[in-house]
Amino acid sequence: MSLVIDASIAIKWIVPEADTREALALRRTRLFAPDLLIPECANVLWKKVRRNELRPAEALFAARLIERADIELQPMRSLMEPAARLAIALDHPAYDCFYLALAQVLESEFITADRAFYQKAVSHGERLPVRLLRPVRQC
Numbered sequence: 551m552s553l554v555i556d557a558s559i560a561i562k563w564i565v566p567e568a569d570t571r572e573a574l575a576l577r578r579t580r581l582f583a584p585d586l587l588i589p590e591c592a593n594v595l596w597k598k599v600r601r602n603e604l605r606p607a608e609a610l611f612a613a614r615l616i617e618r619a620d621i622e623l624q625p626m627r628s629l630m631e632p633a634a635r636l637a638i639a640l641d642h643p644a645y646d647c648f649y650l651a652l653a654q655v656l657e658s659e660f661i662t663a664d665r666a667f668y669q670k671a672v673s674h675g676e677r678l679p680v681r682l683l684r685p686v687r688q689c
């Protein structure tokens with residue numbers, strides 16, 4: 551089994567959040583992402599430094615961890631048309647749609663923690679291979 555992940559998942563590996571445990575468990579699976587993942591994660595780390603959620607040294611360490619993570623990065627060029635088609639159909643920014651387009655091409659499932667994008671994808675008439683990461687409820 552393989553999965554396509556986005557930056558919302560990869561960031562949870564290094565910044566503790568409610569569903570970090572579930573995001574970390576995904577690392578036991580073969581993971582793919584468009585190479586867009588790298589600049590998106592760098593941007594999230596920059597924002598976390600600006601908001602004083604991370605110190606600069608922590609963000610740089612996190613960047614090294616993500617850079618070395620076992621994710622098979624795929625070039626984006628061949629995903630341009632399917633991503634644009636999805637962006638138009640879902641009325642959603644195209645950069646997010648590259649992840650979903652990759653999942654379709656690989657005949658895999660895309661998992662995200664981005665609730666708004668997930669809702670748009672599941673509300674669409676065509677069944678799309680998307681799943682929302684959710685924290686496991688503790689009893």
